[in-house]
Amino acid sequence: MNASKLIVMAAAMSVTGTAFAAGSHGGGHGGGVGEPGKAADASRTIQVEMHDNYYEPEAIDVTRGETVRFVIENRGNLVHEFNIGTPEMHDAHQDEMKMMVEHGVIEGGKLHHDMMNMDMGNGHSMKHDDPNSVLVEPGDTKEIVWTFSSKTTMEFACNIPGHYQSGMYGDVNFESAADTQASAH
Amino acid sequence: MKKVLWAGALGLLMPVIAAAGEYNITVDRVMIDTGDFVKEGIGYNGASPGPVLRFKEGETAKINVTNNLDEATSIHWHGLILPFEQDGVPGISFPGIPAGETFTYEFPVVQSGTYWFHSHSGFQEPNGAYGAIVIEPEGREPFRYNREYVIQLTDKHPHDANRIMRNLKKMPDYYNRKQQTVGDFFSDMSNHGFMTTLQDRLAWGDMRMMKADVEDVQGFTGLINGKGPDQNWTGLFEPGERIRLRFINSSAMAYFDIRIPGLEMTVVQADGNNVQPVTVDEFRIGVAETYDVIVRPKTAEAYTIFAESMGRSGYARATLAPEEGMEGAVPDLREAPLLTMADMGGMHGMDHGSMDMSDSSDMSDMDHSSMESMDHSAMEMEDSEQPGSDMESMDNSGMAGMDHSSMIMPEGGASDPFYAEGSGLVPVAANGGKFLSYADLRAQKPLYEEREPTREIELRLTGNMERYTWSINGVKYEDAEPLKLQYGERVRFKFVNETMMTHPMHLHGMWSILDVGAGQWNPVKHTVSVQPGTTVYMETEVDAPGQWAFHCHLSYHAASGMFRKVVVEGGPDQGNTVGIKAEQDGGDA
Numbered sequence: 171m172n173a174s175k176l177i178v179m180a181a182a183m184s185v186t187g188t189a190f191a192a193g194s195h196g197g198g199h200g201g202g203v204g205e206p207g208k209a210a211d212a213s214r215t216i217q218v219e220m221h222d223n224y225y226e227p228e229a230i231d232v233t234r235g236e237t238v239r240f241v242i243e244n245r246g247n248l249v250h251e252f253n254i255g256t257p258e259m260h261d262a263h264q265d266e267m268k269m270m271v272e273h274g275v276i277e278g279g280k281l282h283h284d285m286m287n288m289d290m291g292n293g294h295s296m297k298h299d300d301p302n303s304v305l306v307e308p309g310d311t312k313e314i315v316w317t318f319s320s321k322t323t324m325e326f327a328c329n330i331p332g333h334y335q336s337g338m339y340g341d342v343n344f345e346s347a348a349d350t351q352a353s354a355h
Numbered sequence: 356m357k358k359v360l361w362a363g364a365l366g367l368l369m370p371v372i373a374a375a376g377e378y379n380i381t382v383d384r385v386m387i388d389t390g391d392f393v394k395e396g397i398g399y400n401g402a403s404p405g406p407v408l409r410f411k412e413g414e415t416a417k418i419n420v421t422n423n424l425d426e427a428t429s430i431h432w433h434g435l436i437l438p439f440e441q442d443g444v445p446g447i448s449f450p451g452i453p454a455g456e457t458f459t460y461e462f463p464v465v466q467s468g469t470y471w472f473h474s475h476s477g478f479q480e481p482n483g484a485y486g487a488i489v490i491e492p493e494g495r496e497p498f499r500y501n502r503e504y505v506i507q508l509t510d511k512h513p514h515d516a517n518r519i520m521r522n523l524k525k526m527p528d529y530y531n532r533k534q535q536t537v538g539d540f541f542s543d544m545s546n547h548g549f550m551t552t553l554q555d556r557l558a559w560g561d562m563r564m565m566k567a568d569v570e571d572v573q574g575f576t577g578l579i580n581g582k583g584p585d586q587n588w589t590g591l592f593e594p595g596e597r598i599r600l601r602f603i604n605s606s607a608m609a610y611f612d613i614r615i616p617g618l619e620m621t622v623v624q625a626d627g628n629n630v631q632p633v634t635v636d637e638f639r640i641g642v643a644e645t646y647d648v649i650v651r652p653k654t655a656e657a658y659t660i661f662a663e664s665m666g667r668s669g670y671a672r673a674t675l676a677p678e679e680g681m682e683g684a685v686p687d688l689r690e691a692p693l694l695t696m697a698d699m700g701g702m703h704g705m706d707h708g709s710m711d712m713s714d715s716s717d718m719s720d721m722d723h724s725s726m727e728s729m730d731h732s733a734m735e736m737e738d739s740e741q742p743g744s745d746m747e748s749m750d751n752s753g754m755a756g757m758d759h760s761s762m763i764m765p766e767g768g769a770s771d772p773f774y775a776e777g778s779g780l781v782p783v784a785a786n787g788g789k790f791l792s793y794a795d796l797r798a799q800k801p802l803y804e805e806r807e808p809t810r811e812i813e814l815r816l817t818g819n820m821e822r823y824t825w826s827i828n829g830v831k832y833e834d835a836e837p838l839k840l841q842y843g844e845r846v847r848f849k850f851v852n853e854t855m856m857t858h859p860m861h862l863h864g865m866w867s868i869l870d871v872g873a874g875q876w877n878p879v880k881h882t883v884s885v886q887p888g889t890t891v892y893m894e895t896e897v898d899a900p901g902q903w904a905f906h907c908h909l910s911y912h913a914a915s916g917m918f919r920k921v922v923v924e925g926g927p928d929q930g931n932t933v934g935i936k937a938e939q940d941g942g943d944a
Binding site for chain 2 (some may be wrong): 211221222223224228248290316319331332333336337
């Protein structure tokens with residue numbers, strides 16, 4: 171990888187990073203994707219299983235304003251990601267994940283934690299510490315608590331190269347009945 | 356993406372035989388219209404290609420094949436794991452299906468994925484006797500898509516295949532239109548100087564071949580699902596859908612470089628076995644290989660599926676579009692590749708005839724990592740900003756004894772561990788992006804437990820271009836003893852390609868685990884391409900008793916001797932081999 175390509179990727183990383191810091195998202199359209207929530211506020215827990223390369227379930231129903239605790243278990247043999255966002259955000263994040271694979275941070279079933287702090291120049295690393303996403307190694311279980319805001323097109327997705335493209339994503343459906351209820355707040 | 360249709364649940368727009376247990380196939384004389392010419396050939400159920408057979412993993416397939424020809428026929432289920440008597444190779448698995456008779460195949464379907472079937476009798480397959488097999492898995496697929504299409508390629512030639520074979524035997528360059536001309540000579544001369552150009556030509560001449568020998572049968576029309584470029588086979592989609600394309604190369608001789616300008620392709624399966632998904636811009640499909648890709652066109656426009664033959668002498672073309680009649684731009688063929696000295700890296704297996712080796716003694720222990728010991732003063736490097744840089748890692752292990760000091764070298768650049776360093780055949784994506792390599796393939800799930808091979812068998816891929824004979828270890832099929840394997844062993848095959856052509860090696864009945872250096876994640880294939888001047892390893896768990904064919908899948912190479920019978924000794928069904936004559940008349944590809 172040459173230097174200029176590295177800078178472009180580093181810039182791409184900073185874009186998504188900044189978007190979260192501002193409490194917004196990088197998708198560039200109307201609805202908000204929500205924000206990290208507190209476990210104490212979670213109305214329920216959704217169990218998500220990761221397999222090679224798909225989720226079970228492949229769709230979840232949420233209501234606006236709801237805080238959900240996701241417990242994500244990797245039952246496959248490969249590292250997978252659980253990332254909540256818009257298709258556009260996933261698209262942007264895929265370049266970062268590609269870099270992590272190209273640099274050997276993610277290698278099949280292994281996540282090389284020691285490499286995640288590697289200085290990529292410009293103050294960037296490959297920490298992968300965005301609050302809307304977790305990387306899960308085979309056999310591990312991780313959690314995300316997320317508060318959904320307004321209704322928008324969202325997916326949970328694994329952005330490891332090839333995984334999203336071959337179908338490792340799930341739909342986030344906003345329940346219409348609940349929407350009515352939520353809008354009464 | 357609310358509506359997701361599951362894998363294999365629907366067969367769209369392709370001829371489908373309902374996924375029950377029993378199937379009927381007739382073998383017929385048919386007319387094949389390529390758009391460029393109309394030619395009589397052989398087909399199944401009245402058409403070439405034949406139907407897409409849809410099986411379900413776990414069922415028992417029963418297939419009644421009725422031979423309506425006036426000659427014997429057979430059907431081989433390419434890539435399927437089955438009892439050897441059902442494998443369809445006359446003289447090895449069974450006697451064949453006589454004219455006018457019906458033979459019933461019956462075997463359990465123990466796998467899933469994209470495969471194909473074809474005649475293994477004479478040249479019926481290049482004459483049109485092929486079709487596709489799609490096997491739906493018992494469980495879910497490890498990926499998802501909204502619709503799927505089979506994309507089956509072939510290189511249809513206006514000449515009958517028997518005539519092609521006769522012409523090749525008489526004149527091996529009969530169908531090679533890309534021979535270098537006097538004009539090329541003068542053009543190279545002005546670039547490289549007279550003596551170097553002359554020596555370059557003499558060196559190639561000594562090896563009885565030409566730089567342009569990438570494809571030895573040119574003049575074909577590339578077909579996709581039986582349609583020529585102008586007939587434009589079209590698959591429909593709704594924008595935003597994921598489409599699974601099941602590419603099958605059923606060509607007699609042609610490798611294809613496949614791209615869909617405007618779309619990335621995520622490769623999810625190779626030779627019927629799932630691979631860890633890898634997204635590419637272009638891939639090369641060897642003869643008899645299959646690759647499944649998932650594409651996702653997001654806009655309502657027409658996309659061209661463009662398949663250029665490796666030697667750029669022809670192409671196939673099809674379209675993905677939101678509605679019938681739409682067309683995307685059809686790219687021009689890129690410039691034909693020329694073989695380089697590197698592609699001759701293992702050439703000691705070729706008949707060098709009168710090649711003068713008298714002044715080469717100082718090169719036999721050549722160490723190319725330090726260039727000092729090599730006289731390359733007369734060597735010309737095109738684009739030689741860093742002379743020598745593309746030579747340093749060249750694998751010249753097989754070059755000892757050859758004076759190649761005056762050959763013209765190509766510019767360095769693209770490399771792929773499955774091609775000789777500096778090879779003229781290394782593929783490059785048309786858009787400058789990612790081109791799939793064997794090195795990218797990883798099994799999605801290991802099929803076998805990893806273990807050390809019990810022994811290694813070296814198979815040198817050999818030939819004499821002058822006489823158009825092709826062989827293994829210098830011995831052609833009719834002169835060779837069967838290759839004996841023991842049930843339960845794990846054999847490591849070492850392919851050493853000592854010719855300047857690519858050979859897609861196909862072992863029947865047992866999987867070919869291609870060594871890409873990934874241990875238990877090595878991809879599992881049924882056909883392994885071995886590029887000129889390279890050594891490729893594959894391992895096979897010998898888990899299928901009986902006798903099997905093992906051959907180069909280029910039709911005219913298999914027919915002229917690059918073929919072996921494999922006998923698996925021992926095992927649970929050993930008794931089944933009794934009564935099968937060890938006939939040697941089965942050299943049909």
